[in-house]
Amino acid sequence: MALDAKIPSGPIAEKWSKHKFEMKLVNPANKRKYNIIVVGTGLAGASAAASLGELGYNVKAFCFQDSPRRAHSIAAQGGINAAKNYANDGDSIHRLFYDTVKGGDYRAREANVHRLAEVSCNIIDQCVAQGVPFAREYGGLLDNRSFGGAQVSRTFYARGQTGQQLLLGAYSALMKETAKGTVKMFPRREMLDLVVIDDKARGIIVRNLITGELERHEADAVLLATGGYGNVFYLSTNAIGSNVTAAWRAHKKGAFFANPCYTQIHPTCIPVHGDYQSKLTLMSESLRNDGRVWVPKKKGDTRAPKDIPESEREYYLENRYPSFGNLVPRDIASRNAKSVCDDGLGVGSTQMAVYLDFADAIKRLGRDSIEEKYGNLFEMYERITGEDPYATPMMIYPAVHYTMGGLWVDYNLQSTIPGMFVLGEANFSDHGANRLGASALMQGLADGYFVIPYTLGNYLATNKLEKVTTEHPEFVAAEAAQKEKIEKLLSIKGTRTVDSFHRELGMVMWDKCGMARTEEGLKEALVRIPQIRDEFWKNVTVTGSEGEFNQVLERAGRVADFLEFAETMVTDALNRKESCGGHFREESQTEEGEAKRDDENFCHVNAWEYQGVGMTPILHKEALSFENVPLTQRSYK
Amino acid sequence: MSQKINLKLKVWRQKNTSSSGNFETYKVTTDTDASFLEMLDVVNEELIVSGKEPIAFDHDCREGICGMCGAVVNGQPHGPQRKTTLCQLHMRKFKDGDSIVLEPFRARAMPVVKDLVVDRSAFDRVVQAGGYVSVKTGGVPDANAIAISKENSDLAMDAAQCIGCSACVAACPNASAMLFVSAKVSHLALLPQGQPERHSRAKQMVMQMDKEGFGNCSNEYECEAACPKGISVSNIARMNRDYLKAGLS
Ligand SMILES: Cc1cc2nc3c(=O)[nH]c(=O)nc-3n(C[C@H](O)[C@H](O)[C@H](O)COP(=O)(O)OP(=O)(O)OC[C@H]3O[C@@H](n4cnc5c(N)ncnc54)[C@H](O)[C@@H]3O)c2cc1C
Ligand code: FES
Numbered sequence A: 001m002a003l004d005a006k007i008p009s010g011p012i013a014e015k016w017s018k019h020k021f022e023m024k025l026v027n028p029a030n031k032r033k034y035n036i037i038v039v040g041t042g043l044a045g046a047s048a049a050a051s052l053g054e055l056g057y058n059v060k061a062f063c064f065q066d067s068p069r070r071a072h073s074i075a076a077q078g079g080i081n082a083a084k085n086y087a088n089d090g091d092s093i094h095r096l097f098y099d100t101v102k103g104g105d106y107r108a109r110e111a112n113v114h115r116l117a118e119v120s121c122n123i124i125d126q127c128v129a130q131g132v133p134f135a136r137e138y139g140g141l142l143d144n145r146s147f148g149g150a151q152v153s154r155t156f157y158a159r160g161q162t163g164q165q166l167l168l169g170a171y172s173a174l175m176k177e178t179a180k181g182t183v184k185m186f187p188r189r190e191m192l193d194l195v196v197i198d199d200k201a202r203g204i205i206v207r208n209l210i211t212g213e214l215e216r217h218e219a220d221a222v223l224l225a226t227g228g229y230g231n232v233f234y235l236s237t238n239a240i241g242s243n244v245t246a247a248w249r250a251h252k253k254g255a256f257f258a259n260p261c262y263t264q265i266h267p268t269c270i271p272v273h274g275d276y277q278s279k280l281t282l283m284s285e286s287l288r289n290d291g292r293v294w295v296p297k298k299k300g301d302t303r304a305p306k307d308i309p310e311s312e313r314e315y316y317l318e319n320r321y322p323s324f325g326n327l328v329p330r331d332i333a334s335r336n337a338k339s340v341c342d343d344g345l346g347v348g349s350t351q352m353a354v355y356l357d358f359a360d361a362i363k364r365l366g367r368d369s370i371e372e373k374y375g376n377l378f379e380m381y382e383r384i385t386g387e388d389p390y391a392t393p394m395m396i397y398p399a400v401h402y403t404m405g406g407l408w409v410d411y412n413l414q415s416t417i418p419g420m421f422v423l424g425e426a427n428f429s430d431h432g433a434n435r436l437g438a439s440a441l442m443q444g445l446a447d448g449y450f451v452i453p454y455t456l457g458n459y460l461a462t463n464k465l466e467k468v469t470t471e472h473p474e475f476v477a478a479e480a481a482q483k484e485k486i487e488k489l490l491s492i493k494g495t496r497t498v499d500s501f502h503r504e505l506g507m508v509m510w511d512k513c514g515m516a517r518t519e520e521g522l523k524e525a526l527v528r529i530p531q532i533r534d535e536f537w538k539n540v541t542v543t544g545s546e547g548e549f550n551q552v553l554e555r556a557g558r559v560a561d562f563l564e565f566a567e568t569m570v571t572d573a574l575n576r577k578e579s580c581g582g583h584f585r586e587e588s589q590t591e592e593g594e595a596k597r598d599d600e601n602f603c604h605v606n607a608w609e610y611q612g613v614g615m616t617p618i619l620h621k622e623a624l625s626f627e628n629v630p631l632t633q634r635s636y637k
Numbered sequence B: 001m002s003q004k005i006n007l008k009l010k011v012w013r014q015k016n017t018s019s020s021g022n023f024e025t026y027k028v029t030t031d032t033d034a035s036f037l038e039m040l041d042v043v044n045e046e047l048i049v050s051g052k053e054p055i056a057f058d059h060d061c062r063e064g065i066c067g068m069c070g071a072v073v074n075g076q077p078h079g080p081q082r083k084t085t086l087c088q089l090h091m092r093k094f095k096d097g098d099s100i101v102l103e104p105f106r107a108r109a110m111p112v113v114k115d116l117v118v119d120r121s122a123f124d125r126v127v128q129a130g131g132y133v134s135v136k137t138g139g140v141p142d143a144n145a146i147a148i149s150k151e152n153s154d155l156a157m158d159a160a161q162c163i164g165c166s167a168c169v170a171a172c173p174n175a176s177a178m179l180f181v182s183a184k185v186s187h188l189a190l191l192p193q194g195q196p197e198r199h200s201r202a203k204q205m206v207m208q209m210d211k212e213g214f215g216n217c218s219n220e221y222e223c224e225a226a227c228p229k230g231i232s233v234s235n236i237a238r239m240n241r242d243y244l245k246a247g248l249s
Helices: A012-022 A043-055 A093-103 A111-130 A162-180 A245-252 A284-287 A317-322 A330-342 A361-367 A367-385 A440-462 A473-490 A499-514 A519-539 A553-576 B035-047 B121-128 B152-159 B168-171 B176-187 B198-211 B222-227 B233-248
Strands: A034-040 A058-062 A181-188 A189-197 A199-206 A214-218 A221-224 A263-269 A291-295 A353-356 A394-403 A421-424 A602-607 A618-625 B004-013 B022-031 B099-103 B112-114
Touching: A012 A093, A012 A111, A034 A043, A034 A199, A043 A058, A043 A162, A043 A181, A043 A440, A111 A162, A111 A440, A162 A181, A162 A440, A162 B121, A162 B152, A189 A214, A189 A245, A189 A499, A189 A553, A199 A221, A199 A473, A214 A473, A214 B112, A221 A245, A221 A440, A245 A553, A263 A284, A263 A330, A291 A317, A291 A330, A317 A330, A330 A353, A330 A394, A361 A367, A394 B168, A421 A440, A473 A519, A473 A553, A473 B222, A499 A519, A499 A553, A499 B035, A519 A553, A553 A602, B022 B035, B121 B176, B121 B198, B168 B176, B168 B222, B176 B198, B176 B222, B176 B233, B198 B233
Parallel strands: A034 A058, A034 A221, A058 A181, A221 A421, B004 B099
Antiparallel strands: A189 A199, A199 A214, A263 A394, A291 A353, A353 A394, A602 A618, B004 B022
């Protein structure tokens, strides 16, 4: 199957307008005859479900938490980008487009990124109209700050809780539509399978997490907005429930998985401290606006930070990257932290940490101003570590944070299964090999508010969809397969817990497929993962029964999927012999140790087609062309 | 510095909404750097290995922002540390040999689902009654078209920080949801965008709250003390004014 990205013709800045005009529309009176399923109600899913409900479609929305307001999007701290140029510092749609393509290390699709930059401004308008309380200046207008990978201030924020406020905005729109009856919300449901009939996505199987019942839901189109797969590493900054299950099961039904090896390791997280640890906590990148990153110059220097004089500190980001300094993109900041720690300069009890120091900023701006900007982050740091960051530098280390890879979609956000669309972090398209800060929120809301309402209409208007019912043999078979899988998990009654397998897998992934990857290590991982998976299916223990609220069973299903998905991710990392963005192959680096791309051989998207558990998937390639942002080696020096 | 401490836990166990529950006792050794939920993870791993059902509790972000976690710890919703959710409470707040009693957030409007997990869907229905600005996607003015004073914007943000965890309900002797409802009403009442529906919003949301079976406010202020986000009871007074105006108009 040849991948067709369906990129509209014409100059980059006109593609989206032209496409919007050319797409077919669904007559307003006919919209309510269409049933649309939206799985996931984070920023991408909630904004899509609400907008589609407003247009008059009949929407069913699903999430696994007890309320859509709790999706993982809620945890985003730093902000959301938009090319408003309110700061009058030279921003424009073209510059946001340019920065995002470059930041993604030339592995994103230009046309998608340009559309993203275009609609970025509408997002801010929309959110303000909903009552999102973005930070303001004394004159009453919106305030901006800068984020890594950009030299302009284009990031809008709501204290350290931007994701929360944006999600509550989208959630309120969703609740408005729920009250009107255009959207029916199904919380505490987990999607277990996609139902494909006559080659088109026509429904899903979900488990009601309270009663344990399996339910069938049919529709004319299915939208997946189920977030990222960072928890394949076990320890990450993602919420505990974040999973690959919905995406993976759709993949098994025919949706290609694109660039699974592109994962983002965020430079500023609270370091790992104990083996009971369940997650890592991010300290927003916005802190790098005012915090200075350093380590002692001397190996094994165990003095307290305040006792180390200026001349004996190494501000390695400022020294190595004078023009971006502490605000280099995430992949670069992370790798540099790893390299100084590998050189024995790390601090703290594990020596796997660097300092993020606010002493200068407090001196320059005053404690009040720092408190106003970052107060809640500082409090969070103190609660977790027991140390006061106003008095002593924070200790930070990189952690898994975001996944640029995801299900392959064309320009219309449609996967390789007609009628299944993928939105938000769950798709792959806009961030290439490295996402810039504050652009995931932008992308999720762009997809949901401003892209899918158009492209979905075009699909419905141009495809004849036969009526199907949930009695169709495909529904019956899909439900039976899920029931069997659940019964199997419950029947093993082995000696090891689900979490113990998840931790073991995570360790392999972090060591072999984390911040630095080698052919040798990746090959070792390809041996280890099937072994762990085999043992899981022989020796896991899942307590309780299927017909009840059973969190162990929920986790078991998710970990089983991670154990399959991990192999595809490593296969992808092994195939991509170049380094690019967050994917660093030690074999491919410049003399200065930066990621070295190989445009000759790898300027394409890897999209994998499922072949069976443990079988090597088939690789399809979508060539990428860069007509508007010339391919160059990234430099932030 | 981290150390190990030994604790005795008395935990509410209840199989489902219709069954009656009881307390069970567990012993646990935990690291003081662990979070409260990580301590429960350790208890659960031990229970699972011995073939017993682990303690069910809701959680997701473990960063104090999703509002999913929560339980009553020795009589206090979210435990002894002020302005801290259960997932952000760390074991360094406890001493070796302590006993901890753990119960679900209890209220008539929020039945127990299992063990420490409760059904908070009433909160969503209260928001559906009016907790939004009725704008549609698209066709809205430029974000900087209306200036909003920093002061009001900051106050709106203070109220908007509510995470919907329902600790306020659990803390209130009347199981009232006034702090939750007033936080949403205030957030929108303080902004120009919220003005057109200001009074009807207050009225509809309060009516729905009553319908769900939450109790009345008798100014005990336990809610503010229990709120992990420090939402102020002054929001309740603001909402009451709007509610009265809605009645008069
Ligand atoms: C700590 C942190 C801070 C961040 N800060 C920023 C920031 O400042 N700026 C920025 O731009 N980005 C930030 N990001 C990234 C950004 O928050 C996410 O990429 C984005 O919110 C993802 O949104 P989403 O809608 O795609 O998915 P999510 O918000 O993850 O939502 C997923 C939805 O899918 C549902 N779901 C998942 N699986 C299933 C299933 N099997 N069945 C049913 N439902 C399912 C869930 O219930 C949920 O509703 C941050 C991320 C983290 C971890
Ligand atoms: S788990 Fe999200 S607030 Fe505690």
